[in-house]
Amino acid sequence: MRPLLLVAHPGHELRIIQWVHRTRPHIVMLTNGEGSIGQPRLEHSLQLLEPIGVQIRNDWLASVPDSHIYGALLGTAPSPFGAWLTRLVDLGMQGQFDTVVADQAEGYNPSHDLCRVMANCLVDRLRKSGKSVRSLEFPVVGPSCDPDRQSEVEDTVILSPAELRHKLALMHLYAQRTSPVLKQELDAMLASFGEESFGKEYLYPASRTPYELDEMPTVLPEFERIGEERFRAGVYRHVIRAEHLRRLVQDMTKPC
Template identity: 30%
Template sequence: MFRLQPKASAALILGHPGHELRVYGWIRFIRPLTFVITDGSGASGISRLDTTTQLLNHLGSPIGTVYGRFTDEAIYETMLARSLEPLCEVVESIASALIDAEIEIVASDASEGYNPTHDICFELTQAAVELVRKRTQRAIRRYSFCLTEWEGCVPSQIDGEAIHLKLDDTCLNEKVEAARSYVELRDEVDRAIECKGIEYFRNEALIPSTGWTTAPEDYKAGYELRGEQRVVEGKYAQVLRYNDHLLPIFRGLRHYVDQN
């Protein structure tokens, strides 16, 4: 088991505000520099960044240079358009901040095929870490954490190199209270607790990431299936697809890193 020392300089990169709840204990312990790609506004158009800011401030976790850069609608449109420039700007901003803060460890959302923004977050993080390595010849230890493992979306086996935390009763109670107080996510929190029980959230794991996202040629992400249903229901005009939209962006980011 890898044991993380409090003095380690760490960063956390999230696709949506609220994801910090999944690694509440790790944040409380390490106080990472935290970046959030979107504002979590969803279909309502109402940002939930303020709630996350309050929680991060409470935990003493500083906020990074990218924080709610996109609305959820904007990141969705960016992916549909396969627009690379704004995403490369995010990569540059994060990479510069990682260099300036001499970050040693980075954790991000896992790429699970559940939500395209989570997967984009994973790839943007990988691109930023690769830029740091190219420009400083310094490797950053790279981890991700699952957001939907109870739905079977585990990206890789948790092994001995993972960072494991088992929260004590005080920290677990704080985590559950913080989750239940996150008004914008109350329904999701209630479903998660009902599904797994409070004790499940005592354990946190950050899984070593081996590099860029990979998928077989016939891969179909879970968000495609849900998108197809929403098109039928008249809620979406177009389905966001891995091969048509996400993969070209991923390839573009890798090319950008190679050239810079």
């Protein structure tokens, strides 16, 4: 049985691409990755994964533009999240997967945090129905190895020097072809963590988010700080705040 890899955006699979090579998961991507520049990158992920026999399961859940996610979070558009969750629960009950791996909630992007919540709720529902399901997470923008969580690591993939070179080449090529924003993010991660850090892929036990606990983050999320800056600059008309996410998550997780 293959695991389910649930991610907010195309390109996240590159953080654990060697694990993807080895496990051949079903992959579900919530968005097409077009961001604010209107340039979807889903096709680039399809081209990356097809040669190794890994499917993006658009037949399970069709990816939407990022603007749809943001509209739902702001309350200006219908929320697809309840229907998505029901669909994934049905697939889990059919025995399509027994492990769920998803983005870690890092406060960097609201879609990342929402993805983590969806994964947690999915696993909760399956477990309450008697299914045995592992629930794991990986950092999207943070260091692959969190010193504070070293003892928690459940799955580890150590890349050979050749595998690391190949992974770094894939990451650079993907960023160059898709988005200047993604390239800036990649350059920042390499500067902060170093190339060698990408030679280890760690999966941690899934964590609860403050939103699921009906709490607010103790530190202002990066997405809210950036949103405020861009609102003041006239780039954004609205700011997605942690409170928006908390309210929507509470609605989505009521049946859990």
